[in-house]
Amino acid sequence: MTTPTRSSGPAAGDVLVLVGTMKGAFIFSSDKSRRKWRVDGPHFPGEAVYSIAYDSRGGRTRTLVGAHSNHWGSTIRLSDDFGRSWTGPERQAVRFPESSGLSLAQVWQITPGRADEPDVVWCGVEPACLFESRDAGESWEPVQGLLEHEHRPKWMPGGGGLCLHTIVTDPKNKQRMGIAISTAGFYRTDDGGKSWHPRNNGVRAVFLPNKYPEFGQCVHKVVNHPSRPERLFLQNHWGLYRSDDWGESWQDIANGVPSDFGFAMQMHPHDPDTVYIVPIQSDEFRVVPEGKLRVYRTTDAGKSWQPLTGGLPQHQAFENVLRDGLTADSSDPAGIYFGTRGGKLFGSADEGESWQELADALPPICCVKAAVVS
Amino acid sequence: MAISVIVPNALTPYTRGVGTLVVTEPCTTVADALAAVAARLPALTDRVLTEQGELRRHVNVFLGDESIRFLDGLQTTVDEGATITIVPAVSGG
Numbered sequence: 001m002t003t004p005t006r007s008s009g010p011a012a013g014d015v016l017v018l019v020g021t022m023k024g025a026f027i028f029s030s031d032k033s034r035r036k037w038r039v040d041g042p043h044f045p046g047e048a049v050y051s052i053a054y055d056s057r058g059g060r061t062r063t064l065v066g067a068h069s070n071h072w073g074s075t076i077r078l079s080d081d082f083g084r085s086w087t088g089p090e091r092q093a094v095r096f097p098e099s100s101g102l103s104l105a106q107v108w109q110i111t112p113g114r115a116d117e118p119d120v121v122w123c124g125v126e127p128a129c130l131f132e133s134r135d136a137g138e139s140w141e142p143v144q145g146l147l148e149h150e151h152r153p154k155w156m157p158g159g160g161g162l163c164l165h166t167i168v169t170d171p172k173n174k175q176r177m178g179i180a181i182s183t184a185g186f187y188r189t190d191d192g193g194k195s196w197h198p199r200n201n202g203v204r205a206v207f208l209p210n211k212y213p214e215f216g217q218c219v220h221k222v223v224n225h226p227s228r229p230e231r232l233f234l235q236n237h238w239g240l241y242r243s244d245d246w247g248e249s250w251q252d253i254a255n256g257v258p259s260d261f262g263f264a265m266q267m268h269p270h271d272p273d274t275v276y277i278v279p280i281q282s283d284e285f286r287v288v289p290e291g292k293l294r295v296y297r298t299t300d301a302g303k304s305w306q307p308l309t310g311g312l313p314q315h316q317a318f319e320n321v322l323r324d325g326l327t328a329d330s331s332d333p334a335g336i337y338f339g340t341r342g343g344k345l346f347g348s349a350d351e352g353e354s355w356q357e358l359a360d361a362l363p364p365i366c367c368v369k370a371a372v373v374s
Numbered sequence: 375m376a377i378s379v380i381v382p383n384a385l386t387p388y389t390r391g392v393g394t395l396v397v398t399e400p401c402t403t404v405a406d407a408l409a410a411v412a413a414r415l416p417a418l419t420d421r422v423l424t425e426q427g428e429l430r431r432h433v434n435v436f437l438g439d440e441s442i443r444f445l446d447g448l449q450t451t452v453d454e455g456a457t458i459t460i461v462p463a464v465s466g467g
Contacts, residue, residue: 071432071462072384072421090388090417096425103424 009082014373015329016082017337018063019345020049023363025065027083032372034335034349037358043083051123051324053110054371055136058118061373064137066107066123074107076123078137094123094131094140100147102127109324110137111167114174124164128155128181130193143193151184151198151215158182158218158237165323166222170229170246178222178232178247185217186234188247199247206238221265221323225272233275233302235265235323237283242302253302258289264326268351269334273301276308276328276336276352278321287318295326295338297352311355312346319344324367331372339365377407377452380459381418388418404437405448407458422460432463 010016010029017028017037024042044067051066061080068074077088096102106126113120121133123140129147131140146164155162166180178188178199185200198215205217218237225231234241234250240260241250254260259279268274277296281289288294292314294307319340329335336348343362346355379395386393399410405427412419422433427448429435435442436459442450452458 069421070465071430073424073430092417092420098425098427101426103426103428 009084010373012373015331015335016054016371016373017327017329017345017347017358018052018054018369018371019339019359019362019365020052020065020324020367021339021343021363021365022048025049025052025067025083026359026362027063028345028358029082032331034329034331034347035356037347039359040083042363043086044077048106048366050366051107051110052367052369053112053121054369055112055121056371056374057112057115058136060118060136062136064110064121066110068106074104074125076107076110076137076140093138094125096129096142096147100142102129105161106163108163108165109167111169114169114171116171117174122167122169122177124167124179126161126163127157128152128162128164128184130164130167130179132193145189145194145196146179146187149187149196154216155181155184156216166219168222168224168229168232170224171226172229176246180219180222180234182220183216183218183237185215186219186222186232186247187215199243200250201248202250202252203234203236203241204239220263223265223267223275225267228272231272231301233265233267235262235277237261240277240302253298255303256305257296258294262321263323264321264338265323266326266328266336269328269330270332271299274299275302276326277305278326278338280320286320288320291316291318293317293319293340295336295352308348308352308355310353311348311357322366324369325365327368327370329370329372335370337368337370339368341365377401377454378457379407379411380457382460382462384462385418385421385460388421389415401452403446403448404435404442404450404452404458407452408435408448432465434461434463435459436461 019026024045026041030037047067053064055062063079065077075092077086109124111122121137123131130143168178170176175192187196188199221235230246232243240254242253262280266276293312296305326338336352339345341364345359377397397410401407
């Protein structure tokens with residue numbers, strides 16, 4: 001089905017910021033200066049967009065959106081023309097097999113696969129499972145090793161549901177990838193998805209009697225850099241961690257942050273030592289500490305963190321940024337963007353030193369992704 | 375005689391614009407009628423039923439004027455000439 005919209009298309013070299021909200025998707029675009037932005041949307045008005053992605057592999061200009069209708073369920077919609085038209089499968093393509101007893105609630109993550117597998121796309125869903133597409137997002141199959149995982153009966157849903165929200169790949173090893181589930185923790189496969197093993201050694205679960213279980217942690221986000229995929233950074237439900245061995249062990253890196261609670265985490269596109277986060281006061285008071293909207297950045301792999309506040313409100317700004325609400329484009333210098341539950345969208349064209357408000361009254365923002373049109 | 379299935383506007387993109395479907399296959403229950411619809415228009419019933427064949431949480435189905443949630447659910451029996459209406463529930467935020 002194709003639904004015409006009123007979008008005009010960005011050109012090569014332009015920067016896209018794709019925003020998923022509780023009431024639809026918006027596409028922001030700018031030339032490479034990233035000073036003036038055009039906005040198009042809402043696409044899928046009224047539907048919650050928890051996942052959005054842009055895929056430029058294989059010569060495509062494909063936007064993928066996980067849209068959830070409160071009435072009619074969830075589906076992944078595709079556009080190859082920056083939202084002028086959307087093609088969605090007639091059938092809902094992400095489907096659990098009847099034998100599983102499970103039904104799709106939400107698509108939480110869409111992640112293009114490795115560069116050398118341009119038709120492979122992954123999506124993470126609720127109830128927690130990983131799906132794979134081998135035709136660039138047209139059709140999907142569940143990854144059996146997770147669908148039938150022996151731990152599944154013991155996984156417990158977090159506040160947002162039992163969701164697989166994070167997918168990290170390894171460009172050096174096709175057999176290896178990692179996923180994170182709230183609340184099951186971080187799991188890794190070394191055999192292309194056939195088997196998955198918890199890798200949470202050192203990650204705290206404050207809400208369990210056993211604070212360091214094998215699995216059951218509420219991991220909020222994990223990131224890595226393609227040039228150094230074995231090193232992972234993890235934002236936990238309380239706790240900031242780094243692993244230098246693909247999750248075999250984790251070390252606390254909450255050095256100088258106002259809170260180690262938070263959701264969002266973003267890798268710098270070019271520097272494997274630089275990571276961005278947005279600390280949140282606590283699990284009971286999910287807003288930025290002291291009413292100051294601050295992005296924190298480490299440039300030394302977590303040995304220290306510095307606040308970035310230029311242009312961000314520092315008084316009575318009780319905002320929250322969700323786990324996919326912080327992103328980067330691939331420009332140099334990199335653009336950094338984040339959206340808040342209060343509907344504000346901020347962007348920085350200088351790696352976070354100064355910020356510009358791109359929108360101040362969108363619906364609550366669930367996810368933000370950025371890309372440079374090739 | 376046949377059974378009519380009235381489709382909300384939001385789902386007519388999946389019925390080629392048709393608002394009232396006519397089911398002529400033999401049907402004993404609402405589930406039978408929806409299965410007959412699914413055979414022709416699977417994309418429509420994807421939006422009404424989950425993968426497990428259950429009615430979606432925020433979708434209501436009426437037999438005549440009565441919600442099937444207050445009858446026997448999808449196993450509610452239907453008679454020739456019945457009208458089944460699919461309605462989005464009052465929900466949201």
